[in-house]
Amino acid sequence: MDRKMKILIVDDFSTMRRIIKNLLKQIGFENIEEAEDGQHAFSKLKNEKYHFIVSDWNMPNMTGIELLQQVRKDPELKGLPFLMVTAESEKDKVVEAIKAGVNNYIVKPFTTEILKEKMEKILEKMAGNS
Numbered sequence: 001m002d003r004k005m006k007i008l009i010v011d012d013f014s015t016m017r018r019i020i021k022n023l024l025k026q027i028g029f030e031n032i033e034e035a036e037d038g039q040h041a042f043s044k045l046k047n048e049k050y051h052f053i054v055s056d057w058n059m060p061n062m063t064g065i066e067l068l069q070q071v072r073k074d075p076e077l078k079g080l081p082f083l084m085v086t087a088e089s090e091k092d093k094v095v096e097a098i099k100a101g102v103n104n105y106i107v108k109p110f111t112t113e114i115l116k117e118k119m120e121k122i123l124e125k126m127a128g129n130s
Contacts, residue, residue, distance in 0.1 A: 001123055003028040005051035010034075010041040010067060011085070012059040016108075020054055020085065023112045027119070038062025042070050045077055052119070057086035057093070065100055072101040081122045085110075 007029055011017045017034045024032055033050075035041035039062040041055065053071070057064040064084055071077045081103050086093070089107045097105055103122040106114060 001027075001120060002051070004031060005029070006031045006033065006049065007052045007054060008033050008035060008041060008044060008050045010036075010038060010053065010055035010059070010064065012036050012056065016056065016085075020115075023115050024054075026112045027116045038064060038067030038070070041067055045071065045080075046074075050080065052122075053080055053082045055082065055084055057084055057088055057097075065097060068097065068100045068102055079126075081119075081126055083118055083122060 007024060009017050009020050009032060011020065014036070021032050021034070033044065035044055037059045038055070041053070042062065044050075055064040055067055062070075064086065068082055068084065071080055071082060082101070084097050084102045084105045085108060086105070087108045094105055103125070104118045106118055
């Protein structure tokens with residue numbers, strides 16, 4: 001895993017962004033930015049280069065699933081690894097996220113090990129597809 005890659009954390013709850021940022025730092029990532037909702041995240045994605053998105057599902061203005069749909073529709077962004085983080089574990093939500101093109105899915109609360117494992121799986125799968 002490239003520890004220098006730029007990661008965007010999207011969550012409307014600042015405490016959750018801080019928790020995820022700390023977990024990512026424990027894994028060894030330093031290049032981490034934050035956005036408080038999907039709209040803010042999408043404008044950042046259009047203006048800067050990111051290598052990975054970790055996004056919450058439930059947010060005001062633009063939800064994680066709406067952000068995912070926007071990213072997948074955008075020719076420049078559609079290949080970005082997208083990890084959805086949510087308190088939602090209902091099957092229909094998981095199916096909806098998979099249909100929208102999510103790379104993987106984590107249900108809160110989660111540990112550093114789970115985050116690392118999910119990210120590694122996504123990156124391995126993507127390396128295999130390129």
